Amino acid sequence: MVNSVIAGLTSGGGYALLGLCVVLTYRLVAVVNFAMTAVGAMGAFIMVSLTDKGWNVWAALVVGALSAALLSGLLGAALVRWFAGHRERTKAAVTVALFVALSAIGLRLFGGNSTGAHRFPNPFGDPVFTVGSVVVPQSVLVSLAFALLITLAVGLLLTRTRIGLKLQALSERPSTAEVVGIPAPRLAVGVWAGVGAITMLVIVLVAPRLGGDFGALSGLISTALAVAMVGAFRSLPLTLAGGLILGCLEGMSSSVDSIQKYQGVVPFLVILVLLWWRSRREVWDTAHSR
């Protein structure tokens, strides 16, 4: 049981980052991006297609991440170009459509069965140390370290660099940011590209554990949205905590045989509980008023 919970942290670190990406996209460019994990999965499968061809893993990783960044940037540019003045819900609907389209294309290109799983490299599978009877796999440490690293990097970028400050200004007052000369469209496309690359890396990280078929990986968006809801699409620390908790819950459910097959329902239950709790506390509306 404890071992499963600990092992769940491998996914948890990834979920935390996926939630972080959803929240960042929402706060910085005001889009709830349903297509995010489909784009990341595209990049991840481009990577494994290359390693299948005999490419070096690291070179394939870089190319895959760049592909995801490019694809995500293009989608962002399209949204900026054609939907800039539209409501949040319209833009969200556009990304839902993109999710459907990308999922279809991905399944066609990369196949729908779980034969993909073993294609993902899993260099961090060996246990690294044990505490009593608790086994801590190396992948947990890698996952948590990666989550920490990305979070710190994003934090430093936003608070310590001129570009980050401009992004904050854009997030707070989009039209005033443009009035003072901040190139909003360019920055927005940059955010999309960055989020695309990070999502791809996270998906590569969690794929060996989740079984890597395209549908399952692009479907991670439901988990990402559940995690983002823990942070009310606003708070980064709460979002990170939400991701880790969700990973543990999933690990826990996988250790109990009778509920194991319902493991995929965990994000849904988390969303449900949060909605219920929020509607009681009436914080939902205030969290959403940007």
Added chain:
Amino acid sequence: MTVPALALEGVGVDRAEVPVIHDVTLDAAPGAVTVILGANGAGKTTLMDGIAGLAKVRSGTIRLDGTPIEKLATFRRARAGLGYVEQARTTFRTLTVEQNLLVSQSGDGDLGTVYKLFPELDKRRNLQAGYLSGGEQQMVVLGRALVTAPKVVLIDEMSLGLAPLVVRRLMTTVGELASMGIAVVLIEQFANLALAAGDHAHVLRKGGVVFSGPCSELRGDDERLHRLYFGGPPLTTPGPSTGPVPGGGATPDAPRNGPQESERP
């Protein structure tokens, strides 16, 4: 005459697909304060938003130092030398004073100039702008426009909701901006202070210009201002304004246009 830093010709501006501004022609000279007056709802903010790119320019040309800018994106107009101090003190509240200036800085813009103009801000560099007083926030917004090294600065209702003492202080800096060679366009609903500080004045009513002339012509003439703001039979045709029989021509026209178009839901 010098080349106007900002020149509008036959400009029409829409707000949410509804035409609000009709056929506005006016200039702003470098080193001078051009005042735009008008009642609440006359369309002053919409006109400024049109110039800055926040509202859609339906017709006409807007030239900044001779170059048309009406088709440029908002941030490009800013980069081209257009500063805009929006209504309602739009600081980036979560950023510090210094960060507010840094994100806006471009070209030859210099933070030192701002701190010299507003020593109050120098002392509060590292305070989040949301914690500043109203007057200080207005200084941040003015400073933000200044660090873009602008040729033109549009200032919309700077004095709204501020204590008279603070307003007088800010008006002094408006004069200083002009003396730096910047063309200042000052929008005010309450005319007297602006007329005292300004050189040229334009009065807007229902989206059209109903008076253009030197400030001195309106200074202290409350009765005439009232008529210009709210309509009514003109006693005298406004002096050096646009076109033949301008006051008489524009006055009956505008009210008819206004309600008609705003009735479209």
